[in-house]
Amino acid sequence: MTITLENMEFSAVTLPTANSVILLIQGQKANLGCGYFSMAAAEKMGDRFAIARGVGNTEELLAAVIAECSSTAAACGVKPGMTGREALLLMEKA
Helix, strand or coil: CEEEECCEEEEEEEEECCCCEEEEEECCCEEEECCCCCHHHHHHHCCEEEEECCCCCHHHHHHCEEEEECHHHHCCCCCCCCEHHHHHHHHHHC
16 A cells, blocks of 8 residues: 655555464655564564554554654654654654
């Protein structure tokens, strides 16, 4: 699914598992995921990545509070406590 935020397009993917759902919203530079993802892997790869936990769909992921972010995301101004939407836009614009 494609979503548009401030005239920027992002791909949103929802992958159901047997017990949960994996959520990812991705721009050209930005990545916002659910708690299923590993920050250690994002750090190793140097990706701009932020994680929000306890979400079940794309809308909740955008509204949720960021729990952690990669150092490359932090360099874009992303901080724990901001919303997923705010973090996604900061990472994409930087």
